Amino acid sequence: MEKPSWVPYLTAWLATLALILLALHLRRRQKLNLPPGPKPWPLIGNLNLIGPLPHQSIHALSRKYGHIMQLRFGSFPVIVASSSEMARALLKTNDAIFTDRPKTAAGKYTTYNYSDITWSSYGPYWRQARKMCLMELFSAKRLESFEYIRKEERKIFLRRLYQSCGTPIVLKDHLLNLNLNVISRMVFGKKYTESTGENEIVTPKEFMEMLNELFLLNGVLDIGDSIPWLSFLDLQGNIKRMKVLAKKFDRFLEHVLDEHNERRKGVKDYVAKDMLDVLLQLSEDPNLEVKLERHGVKAFTQDIIAAGTDSSSVTVEWAVAELLKKPEILGKATEELDRVIGIERWVEEDDIVNLHYINSIAKEAMRLHPVAPMLVPRVARQDCKVADYDIPKGTRALVNIWTIGRDPNLWDKPNEFWPDRFIGKTIDVKGHDFQLLPFGSGRRKCPGYPLAIKVIQTSLANVLHGFTWKLPTEDDLNMEEIFGLSTPKRYPLEAVGHPRFPLHMYS
Numbered sequence: 001m002e003k004p005s006w007v008p009y010l011t012a013w014l015a016t017l018a019l020i021l022l023a024l025h026l027r028r029r030q031k032l033n034l035p036p037g038p039k040p041w042p043l044i045g046n047l048n049l050i051g052p053l054p055h056q057s058i059h060a061l062s063r064k065y066g067h068i069m070q071l072r073f074g075s076f077p078v079i080v081a082s083s084s085e086m087a088r089a090l091l092k093t094n095d096a097i098f099t100d101r102p103k104t105a106a107g108k109y110t111t112y113n114y115s116d117i118t119w120s121s122y123g124p125y126w127r128q129a130r131k132m133c134l135m136e137l138f139s140a141k142r143l144e145s146f147e148y149i150r151k152e153e154r155k156i157f158l159r160r161l162y163q164s165c166g167t168p169i170v171l172k173d174h175l176l177n178l179n180l181n182v183i184s185r186m187v188f189g190k191k192y193t194e195s196t197g198e199n200e201i202v203t204p205k206e207f208m209e210m211l212n213e214l215f216l217l218n219g220v221l222d223i224g225d226s227i228p229w230l231s232f233l234d235l236q237g238n239i240k241r242m243k244v245l246a247k248k249f250d251r252f253l254e255h256v257l258d259e260h261n262e263r264r265k266g267v268k269d270y271v272a273k274d275m276l277d278v279l280l281q282l283s284e285d286p287n288l289e290v291k292l293e294r295h296g297v298k299a300f301t302q303d304i305i306a307a308g309t310d311s312s313s314v315t316v317e318w319a320v321a322e323l324l325k326k327p328e329i330l331g332k333a334t335e336e337l338d339r340v341i342g343i344e345r346w347v348e349e350d351d352i353v354n355l356h357y358i359n360s361i362a363k364e365a366m367r368l369h370p371v372a373p374m375l376v377p378r379v380a381r382q383d384c385k386v387a388d389y390d391i392p393k394g395t396r397a398l399v400n401i402w403t404i405g406r407d408p409n410l411w412d413k414p415n416e417f418w419p420d421r422f423i424g425k426t427i428d429v430k431g432h433d434f435q436l437l438p439f440g441s442g443r444r445k446c447p448g449y450p451l452a453i454k455v456i457q458t459s460l461a462n463v464l465h466g467f468t469w470k471l472p473t474e475d476d477l478n479m480e481e482i483f484g485l486s487t488p489k490r491y492p493l494e495a496v497g498h499p500r501f502p503l504h505m506y507s
Contacts, residue, residue, distance in 0.1 A: 032390040035079055037070040045072030047226060053483050054221060055373035055402040062403055068387055074226030078396045082403040084410060084434040089386050090397055095442035098397050100379040104225045106218045109242035115299035117447065118376060125290045129300065133447035136278055143451055146186045147349060153181045154458060158346065158466055161497055162506035168472040168494045171320060175313035179455060183308035187301060188256055189274040201255040213245050214306050219484030253298040276301055307448055311371040312455040314488045319365035319460055321493045322417040324469060325477055329419060333357055337465045343501055347461040349454055358461045360419035366429055366438040368417055371486045373402035375440050401437045410435045429453065467497035
C-alpha cells in the first residue's frame with residue numbers, strides 16, 4: 001500500500017520541531033549561569049572522577065573548582081556545597097526549596113518504597129512523619145522516660161569491658177552491642193543481641209548481619225541511581241541483595257508487630273511501653289492527615305533502629321582512636337572526669353553539661369570524622385539561585401561536611417585533632433552553626449539527634465572515666481576510613497583497657 005502523500009511532510013515537520021526544541025533547550029542551558037565544574041563525559045558524566053571514598057574525591061575537586069561546583073552523575077546534575085557559607089545557602093536560605101530526596105534503589109527496596117523518614121519525598125506524608133518524630137518519638141519527655149534503659153545498658157556495657165580487661169578488644173563491637181541494646185529496648189521493648197532459645201524469629205548473629213548489610217547497601221554508590229536506564233541490569237548486584245534483605249527485615253518486623261498487637265489487644269487505655277507501641281497508636285489515629293499504614297510503621301521502625309545503632313559507636317571509636325595518639329589530651333580528659341565526677345560513681349547524662357572538655361572531644365571527633373561525611377542528598381523542587389548561580393529544578397544537592405570540617409578559613413590546624421579549639425566557644429552540633437553539621441540542618445536534619453548526642457557523650461565519658469587505654473602493640477595506629485551509610489575506621493580499633501576504679505564499681 002502506498003503511503004499517503006502527507007506522511008513525508010509530517011515526518012520532516014516533526015523532525016524539524018524536535019531539532020528546534022533541542023536547540024532551544026541547549027540555548028537555555030548556555031544562558032544559565034551554572035556553577036563551575038569539570039566537563040562531564042557522555043552518559044557517565046563525572047562518575048569517572050569519583051573514587052572509593054567519594055567525599056575525599058569531591059573534596060579534591062572542590063579545591064580546584066570552588067566552594068560551590070556542579071558535577072554530573074550520569075543523567076543528573078549535582079551541585080556540591082563545600083563551605084559553611086554555601087551550606088547555609090542550601091540548608092537555611094533555600095531550605096524550603098531543597099527539601100526533596102532523589103529516588104534511589106536503597107530507598108525503594110530497603111525502606112518500603114520510600115516510606116521511611118529519611119527517603120520519603122517532601123509532602124504531607126513526610127511532614128507528618130517529621131512531626132511524629134519531634135513531638136512523639138524523640139521529644140524530651142519521651143527520651144527522659146527511657147533514661148533508665150540507657151543507664152542499665154551502660155552499666156552492663158562497662159561490666160563487660162571490665163571482664164575483658166588486660167586483653168585486646170575490638171572496641172566498636174562492644175559499642176555496637178551497647179547501642180543496639182539501648183535502641184532495641186526503646187523501640188521494641190526487648191533486646192535482640194542475646195539468645196533466648198524460645199521461638200526466636202532471628203538469632204542475635206543474624207540480626208547483626210542484617211543491620212550490617214543494611215548499613216552497607218544504603219551507602220553504596222549504585223550505577224542505576226545515576227543512570228536509570230541501566231538499573232534493570234543491576235550491574236553491581238546491589239538490587240538483588242536489597243530485595244533479599246528486605247524480605248528478611250519484613251519477616252522480622254511482621255513478627256514484632258504481631259507481638260505488640262497481641263499485647264495491646266483488648267486492653268482499655270493501653271499505655272505505650274516503647275516506640276513501636278507509640279507508632280501503632282498513631283497509626284490508629286483517625287485525625288492524621290495521611291493514614292500511617294502498616295508498611296509505614298515498619299519503615300519508621302527500621303529507620304530508627306539503623307540510625308540509632310551505628311552512628312554513635314562510630315563517633316566514639318574515632319574519638320578514642322584519636323586520643324590514643326594524643327596522650328596529653330587523654331590526660332586532660334581524665335583530669336576533668338576525676339575533678340568533676342570523682343572516682344566513686346559513673347558519669348550520668350545530667351553530668352555532661354559540666355564536662356566541658358569531654359564535650360569538646362566529642363565535637364572534635366564529629367568535626368574531623370563526621371559519621372556521614374556528605375549529608376543525605378537533596379533535590380531542588382524548583383528553579384532557584386544559590387550564590388548568584390542558576391540552579392535548575394531537579395538538581396541534586398550535596399553538602400560535603402568533611403571538607404567544611406577541614407576548611408583552614410574556619411579552623412586553626414584543621415587536620416589536627418585538637419579539642420581545645422572548642423573551649424570557651426558556643427559552637428554546637430544542633431544545626432545552627434554551619435561550620436559543624438554532623439546531624440545536618442534545616443527541615444531535613446536528623447530528627448533523632450538529641451538521642452545520638454546523649455549516647456555519644458555518656459558512652460565516651462564513661463569509657464574514659466572507668467579505664468586507662470593502651471594499644472596492644474607499638475605499631476602506628478591506622479586511621480584510614482571506609483565509605484558507606486556511615487564512615488568507620490577501615491581497620492577497627494583494638495585496644496587494651498585497665499580498670500581505674502575499685503572492683504565494686506564494675507559489679
